[in-house]
Amino acid sequence: MRNVVQLAILGVTLLTSSLPSSKLASASPLTPFQEPSNADIEWFQSLLKGAGLLDRFDFLRIGTGPHPDPVLALDSLIQHLELGFRDDSSNETDKLAHFQEVLEQHQAKHSTALPAKLFYEFVHAFALDRLKACVDFHVGEVIYSTYVSRQDSSLIVRQGGKRSRSGFSVVIPPAAPQEMFSTRMGKQPLPDAKSVSDAVEKILTVYLIEASRKGGVKPDITPERDDGHLGLSVQAKALVTDRFWEWIQIDVEFHNDSASAKEPKSQWMFACYLGVKYASSPRERSPTDADSDYSMQVENFRKKVRDQLQTNLGKGIHD
Numbered sequence: 001m002r003n004v005v006q007l008a009i010l011g012v013t014l015l016t017s018s019l020p021s022s023k024l025a026s027a028s029p030l031t032p033f034q035e036p037s038n039a040d041i042e043w044f045q046s047l048l049k050g051a052g053l054l055d056r057f058d059f060l061r062i063g064t065g066p067h068p069d070p071v072l073a074l075d076s077l078i079q080h081l082e083l084g085f086r087d088d089s090s091n092e093t094d095k096l097a098h099f100q101e102v103l104e105q106h107q108a109k110h111s112t113a114l115p116a117k118l119f120y121e122f123v124h125a126f127a128l129d130r131l132k133a134c135v136d137f138h139v140g141e142v143i144y145s146t147y148v149s150r151q152d153s154s155l156i157v158r159q160g161g162k163r164s165r166s167g168f169s170v171v172i173p174p175a176a177p178q179e180m181f182s183t184r185m186g187k188q189p190l191p192d193a194k195s196v197s198d199a200v201e202k203i204l205t206v207y208l209i210e211a212s213r214k215g216g217v218k219p220d221i222t223p224e225r226d227d228g229h230l231g232l233s234v235q236a237k238a239l240v241t242d243r244f245w246e247w248i249q250i251d252v253e254f255h256n257d258s259a260s261a262k263e264p265k266s267q268w269m270f271a272c273y274l275g276v277k278y279a280s281s282p283r284e285r286s287p288t289d290a291d292s293d294y295s296m297q298v299e300n301f302r303k304k305v306r307d308q309l310q311t312n313l314g315k316g317i318h319d
Helices: 036-051 092-110 114-126 193-215 295-314
Strands: 002-007 012-017 058-065 079-083 134-138 142-148 155-159 178-185 219-224 229-237 245-255 267-281
Touching: 036 058, 036 114, 058 134, 079 092, 079 155, 092 114, 092 134, 092 178, 092 295, 114 134, 114 142, 114 267, 142 245, 178 219, 178 295, 193 229, 193 245, 193 295, 267 295
Parallel strands: 012 155, 079 134
Antiparallel strands: 002 012, 058 079, 134 142, 142 155, 178 267, 219 229, 229 245, 245 267
16 A cells, blocks of 8 residues: 655655666666666766765666566566665664755755656666656665656655664655646646647747857757656757856656646646756767756756746646
8 A cells, every 4th residue: 555645855755655665978778678887887976976976875776676666566677776875873863864954955955856856867868768767765774766657747756665663754845946836727628748748848949949049059959758748858058057068958747637626627737857967068978967066057047947837838838
């Protein structure tokens, strides 16, 4: 039986189970039955270092394993990125509390959810199907697995492994406002998911092209569509940073939420995750994570993208 706990980890729903528990050139595509090369592992370690996370997380492995949802565990193997939380505390409660602090500090500094950031970095770097990928945080004997729900395309975290003997629960502040919002699609009848996806793509494309005028380079935008998801891989110049070439990855997860609205209108829930890398050359094979050096600019850009979506979708997708 699955139970929803009264908390959220940086914008992703935390579940507990009654059972135990633009693509970068330097990363090679993975299939569910293919292990990464040493170069791939070194690349991800460098990503953690660039994001300032190596001192708090150990890179454990990338490999296949069962789905963390017990209902799906026997269906097929999926790819897991496993990270171990580094903490010297011998007390389990202290260890979990320190893990919570690290997540809170990351959200306060970058206005984005750390589980979501690492999940999408993993998916895009290794060209994975997002429904067959998972990021696991090992915190003592507790495991927090981040993955996309196959029911409504929302990003969730499931608590697995052994239960905390102390009874301590990781309690994280609400979702970053730059990432999540709900809106009604004007006064029109209920649209289907494809219409919503098309509208999201149009809104973002128009905004990115208009915003790129200051850099003088029209962005190269590649869409990727799945049920309840639109991804845009963008190569641009000076959209976020002062003068550099940029690789922007936008992932929008959405699902109809009309049943929970007070009135049976066209209510939709959205989560917009955005990552930016930059380099001085458009041919750079290992661009730098902009959250490290341009955190304020990235935070502002996340807000602008979210605001564009929320404002325009609220007008109705056929207006």
